[in-house]
Amino acid sequence: MKNVLILCTGNSCRSQMAEVLLNHDLAGQVHALSAGTKPQPKVADGAIAALNEAGLNTEGLYPKDVDAVMNQDIDLVVTVCDNARETCPIFPRPVPSLHLPFHDPHGEPLDSFITVRDDIRNRLTAAVRAHFGL
Numbered sequence: 001m002k003n004v005l006i007l008c009t010g011n012s013c014r015s016q017m018a019e020v021l022l023n024h025d026l027a028g029q030v031h032a033l034s035a036g037t038k039p040q041p042k043v044a045d046g047a048i049a050a051l052n053e054a055g056l057n058t059e060g061l062y063p064k065d066v067d068a069v070m071n072q073d074i075d076l077v078v079t080v081c082d083n084a085r086e087t088c089p090i091f092p093r094p095v096p097s098l099h100l101p102f103h104d105p106h107g108e109p110l111d112s113f114i115t116v117r118d119d120i121r122n123r124l125t126a127a128v129r130a131h132f133g134l
Helices: 014-025 045-053 082-087 110-132
Strands: 002-008 030-036 076-079 097-099
Touching: 002 014, 002 110, 014 030, 014 045, 014 110, 045 110, 076 110
Parallel strands: 002 030, 002 076, 076 097
Antiparallel strands: none
């Protein structure tokens, strides 16, 4: 199983949705986790609502600092915002990376979170599949 780290700034929206979507859609092939360079206090309500609306489990989601995952065996890092790409830390060993920016729906209506959720599901899942040849 391949380990994928989804990295953003606040780890409260896009990276959290990406973690849940990859773990659901590529179950048994990929284990996704997410972290942020400057994590927020909680996962955005809109992200939780968008995931729940799709019937996905959001139990146990919380923002994590990238330092908490630095020593894990990561096979791929995906940055989902430009700021995270610019501040992506150096891992203890070389790790391939992809940059797939997504719109930040913070402060917008639920429809925006759903649109971003679906964009993540389509583009990120395909990119991870292609990267690993799944």
